[in-house]
Amino acid sequence: MDTAFLTRWIAGIADAVRAERDRLTELDAAIGDADHGANLDRGFGAAVQALADDPPAAPGALLRLVGGTLISRVGGASGPLYGTAFREAGRSLGSSGEASEVSLADLARALRAGLDGVTRLGSAAEGDKTMVDAFAPAVRALETAVSAGAGEREAFEAAASAALAGAEATVPMVARKGRASYLGPRSAGHEDPGAASCALIFAALCTADQGHG
Amino acid sequence: MDTAFLTRWIAGIADAVRAERDRLTELDAAIGDADHGANLDRGFGAAVQALADDPPAAPGALLRLVGGTLISRVGGASGPLYGTAFREAGRSLGSSGEASEVSLADLARALRAGLDGVTRLGSAAEGDKTMVDAFAPAVRALETAVSAGAGEREAFEAAASAALAGAEATVPMVARKGRASYLGPRSAGHEDPGAASCALIFAALCTADQGHG
Amino acid sequence: VKKLINSAETVVTDALRGLSAAHPGLRVDPDGRTVSRSGGPTPGKVGLVSGGGSGHEPLHAGFVGYGMLDAACPGEIFTSPVPGQMVTATAAADGGAGVLYVVKNYTGDVLNFELAADLCAEEGVEIASVLVDDDVAVRDSLHTAGRRGTGATVFVEKIAGAAAEGGASLAEVTRVAEEVNARSRSFGVALSACTTPASGRPTFELGETEIELGIGIHGEPGRSRSTMRDARELAAIALDAVDEDMPLSGDALVMVNGMGATPLIELYVVFAEVAEQLAGRGVRVARSLVGDYVTSLDMRGFSVTVCLLDEDLTRLWDAPVETPALRWGR
Amino acid sequence: VKKLINSAETVVTDALRGLSAAHPGLRVDPDGRTVSRSGGPTPGKVGLVSGGGSGHEPLHAGFVGYGMLDAACPGEIFTSPVPGQMVTATAAADGGAGVLYVVKNYTGDVLNFELAADLCAEEGVEIASVLVDDDVAVRDSLHTAGRRGTGATVFVEKIAGAAAEGGASLAEVTRVAEEVNARSRSFGVALSACTTPASGRPTFELGETEIELGIGIHGEPGRSRSTMRDARELAAIALDAVDEDMPLSGDALVMVNGMGATPLIELYVVFAEVAEQLAGRGVRVARSLVGDYVTSLDMRGFSVTVCLLDEDLTRLWDAPVETPALRWGR
Numbered sequence A, B: 001m002d003t004a005f006l007t008r009w010i011a012g013i014a015d016a017v018r019a020e021r022d023r024l025t026e027l028d029a030a031i032g033d034a035d036h037g038a039n040l041d042r043g044f045g046a047a048v049q050a051l052a053d054d055p056p057a058a059p060g061a062l063l064r065l066v067g068g069t070l071i072s073r074v075g076g077a078s079g080p081l082y083g084t085a086f087r088e089a090g091r092s093l094g095s096s097g098e099a100s101e102v103s104l105a106d107l108a109r110a111l112r113a114g115l116d117g118v119t120r121l122g123s124a125a126e127g128d129k130t131m132v133d134a135f136a137p138a139v140r141a142l143e144t145a146v147s148a149g150a151g152e153r154e155a156f157e158a159a160a161s162a163a164l165a166g167a168e169a170t171v172p173m174v175a176r177k178g179r180a181s182y183l184g185p186r187s188a189g190h191e192d193p194g195a196a197s198c199a200l201i202f203a204a205l206c207t208a209d210q211g212h213g
Numbered sequence C, D: 001v002k003k004l005i006n007s008a009e010t011v012v013t014d015a016l017r018g019l020s021a022a023h024p025g026l027r028v029d030p031d032g033r034t035v036s037r038s039g040g041p042t043p044g045k046v047g048l049v050s051g052g053g054s055g056h057e058p059l060h061a062g063f064v065g066y067g068m069l070d071a072a073c074p075g076e077i078f079t080s081p082v083p084g085q086m087v088t089a090t091a092a093a094d095g096g097a098g099v100l101y102v103v104k105n106y107t108g109d110v111l112n113f114e115l116a117a118d119l120c121a122e123e124g125v126e127i128a129s130v131l132v133d134d135d136v137a138v139r140d141s142l143h144t145a146g147r148r149g150t151g152a153t154v155f156v157e158k159i160a161g162a163a164a165e166g167g168a169s170l171a172e173v174t175r176v177a178e179e180v181n182a183r184s185r186s187f188g189v190a191l192s193a194c195t196t197p198a199s200g201r202p203t204f205e206l207g208e209t210e211i212e213l214g215i216g217i218h219g220e221p222g223r224s225r226s227t228m229r230d231a232r233e234l235a236a237i238a239l240d241a242v243d244e245d246m247p248l249s250g251d252a253l254v255m256v257n258g259m260g261a262t263p264l265i266e267l268y269v270v271f272a273e274v275a276e277q278l279a280g281r282g283v284r285v286a287r288s289l290v291g292d293y294v295t296s297l298d299m300r301g302f303s304v305t306v307c308l309l310d311e312d313l314t315r316l317w318d319a320p321v322e323t324p325a326l327r328w329g330r
């Protein structure tokens, strides 16, 4: 995968977030503060713009630029968390003399690093009803696909459906991190907005891949 | 009529105002500030109490006590206006060595004095959409009945129906006094709350008279 | 409509108990319904008394203190106080140099203050009155009770209060008060009606896109119903109405006032437009207030009040004041 | 829900334009979203910076000025500001003696201020942070993000601000701030949800007799839903929750805070009950605030914050302050 693929990915995320903006906001209204849709729309819109303004030459630099843009434009909890995810993913792809192509295995490693960044910063574990509940199974699915020697399309579809299943699995959970935790038991019965947006991010990998093929 | 009659009258006004409190307030909500029912309920309730606490010996003193109580307890526009009406009516019945019985003619003169007090204080003329639009025709009807040598019952019924007709006639008027005047043309289409309460006051003369008979 | 009260009957008394507990600088009689400075009248100083229906908080009780009112008498919700309260307030304000009544132009307030003035004059207190009537939404003509007193009341109380604190005579304090009123105009807009505790229902109903232009402060509807617009247009409507009545120029004291249930962030949005549009009309916002000063219970909306300043008025506005709702310089 | 705005997108910027026009003592960058004292940093003084989502006005920008904050950075509505704003605010506050961040305990605020602190530390600015977490409605446990920061933020900003103004070191200002937080507890009640400009609909729905107990300040529902009661009972519920978490005694600084659409008259009714019931629990209300200080847009409701005072904290509370929303002594 090259910077063109990753640029398509980010654009696809921005499109999906814009399309699902109201749903994300409504999920956040139920157990948070009703800004998740606006937050990510602002952030990924800015990221698309940043990539257009000054297209990075290498995949690592590209993801770092996306991460930095999210951090500097989103705010809230999701800004630093997703920002760190992309920044750490970019860092894992190397910081100097970077390759212009990354393999599926590279990407899996990068996203693992991104996930680690999120859990380091937010200290959420799976089951806490956060984006991690979609992020972690998606990364695992990607890693499994790599081990099994799967192709990109197959790997991305596995990751996307794992993320989606992870997001849906947050519905019955009682939140232990983020704003939803203030509700205690009342947080059960609602999908976590960050997990829902994370599923969109992984779904966008498939779209970017199709655009590629 | 003696102090017993007048005491019944005031009690009858208090009962009517309490029963019609919400209607008066709603009339006032439409073109004023939604307090006329509460204002008069407070005032006439206090007047009944004042008469019970320290029953005046003469009709003039009784009406003056009612007027003073209204002034000191109602507030708003209607407090000074109705208070003055009763105070001036009481004054017209004499202030020392008062008779313990007043004739229908005395009462008509007293209420004329009360009306004069209201127009002096508030400078409203008939047609301005105020209590005067019920008060003035009621006093005229009383005076006519006196001239015609009518009995009390007949006189009171004439006054009461004149007041009621006067109140109803305020509906299409555009207010030129009081809060309703702020609405300009929008005040048309609503009965004036003070005219409505004035109709209750004259209707209570009939009830007091029936209680007497 | 839910309200934080114990009962509709006790709301004014209960609020005065709260005022008393919160402000040791005030002497509050929750049952008699008077509020005055805890130090009593200032000998030799002209006393300032105001009052009116409750429901406009912080007006008037929140403006009792050094540099502003000496005493206030709050009536029932939206109902003028009674003369007895005013007489008590006058006694608490009378330092021997006369007392000025600041009266908002409503029939009830006018009549009750007149009765009180008569009673106090009989007791030998020199009484003067100023009628505040700044609301341009009402045509001041033979066919109305005249313009209502609204936002300018705060300006009159502050500036006349400073004059009185500075030792001016009753005639001079009265003149200053009248001048502030003459130089001030207001216009208000409601996005929703208010609900009195006694009635429990809004005094009028507005749809999702309806507003009332030219509202008063007693839950009464306004000059006309209109459709919702953005802050910029609403500011223009208010300023046009003011400007039409009193051509604007020079330095101004400007208040963007919340009606009781308007978030401060929205008042600042309105103020941004008001200030910008005044600049466009050649008026400099020399002094300003943004916040809830003359409210109408839980009405949503705002009013704009503009007072054209001169040097004297500016100096008096800047003079120290120490009240629950307005404080600077000490 | 109608709002006095130009557009949902520009509301924060527009409000900051208004803040700028109204308060010459502030330097406001409406686009960059920072507010600081117009005089710039005070050399040798510890700088105080706070910030958080908008929608809580006057928090925080209304508390910038002498004796309180040096700079504030307002985020989008209910959204923590971004590190870049905080870095700019830090520069505007840095008088060379270090800068204290006053951070309300929300994941977003915490993370963004952490990132900003790292960036500023890299630039050689000494940064300390205090986490405000006074809201007893949230159990502080491993199973939550910890208690929320609400009303006590005002107390921390005022008292730490006074310490900084008095020349205390960064360590000392931080200690004072932590002490205020440790001695403060809050509990909030909503009669209605709020509506963000972007969504246009209330974040939750309450029936005519329903309330939320233990609400936060971001439109989130509370600890539990309950039925409406009178002010006396609501005050008791709030004080019980506070007392259970921090046994109350001695002198207290007490705030009855409106959530944005609560009329002042109702806040005074609540304060009357709070003061009376505190007296019944042997607590003396030594200092108080009644009004809108930490709001949640157009939410109806109130919060009670109690801070147990000692002599030092009382002295620092009484020290002069000159900000748009809190002012005395100058």
Ligand SMILES: Nc1ncnc2c1ncn2[C@@H]1O[C@H](COP(=O)(O)OP(=O)(O)O)[C@@H](O)[C@H]1O
Binding pocket: A028, A032, A033, A035, A036, A039, A040, A075, A076, A077, A078, A079, A081, A118, A121, A122, A123, A124, A129, A130, A131, A132, A177, A178, A179, A192, A193, A194, A195, D078, D079, D080, D107, D108, D109
């Ligand atoms: N500590 C955490 N670790 C991981 N994810 C978190 C954490 N806290 C919050 N989140 C995620 O952030 C989402 C909320 O994001 P957003 O609404 O943009 O920010 P905020 O909560 O500040 O309003 C939650 O749904 C959750 O998935």
Ligand SMILES: Nc1ncnc2c1ncn2[C@@H]1O[C@H](COP(=O)(O)OP(=O)(O)O)[C@@H](O)[C@H]1O
Binding pocket: B028, B032, B033, B035, B036, B039, B040, B075, B076, B077, B078, B079, B081, B118, B121, B122, B123, B124, B129, B130, B131, B132, B177, B178, B179, B192, B193, B194, B195, C078, C079, C080, C107, C108, C109
């Ligand atoms: N100048 C006036 N002259 C006569 N009656 C008046 C005048 N102004 C008001 N009123 C009467 O008073 C009534 C309103 O009384 P009320 O609601 O108790 O007082 P307020 O208007 O102060 O709230 C009006 O309906 C009208 O009949």
Ligand SMILES: [Mg+2]
Binding pocket: A028, A032, A033, A034, A035, A036, A076
């Ligand atoms: Mg959120």
Ligand SMILES: [Mg+2]
Binding pocket: B028, B032, B033, B034, B035, B036, B076
């Ligand atoms: Mg009325």
Ligand SMILES: [Mg+2]
Binding pocket: B033, B035, B076, B077, C053, C077, C078, C079, C080, C108
């Ligand atoms: Mg009234």
Ligand SMILES: [Mg+2]
Binding pocket: A033, A035, A076, A077, D053, D078, D079, D080, D108
């Ligand atoms: Mg948020």
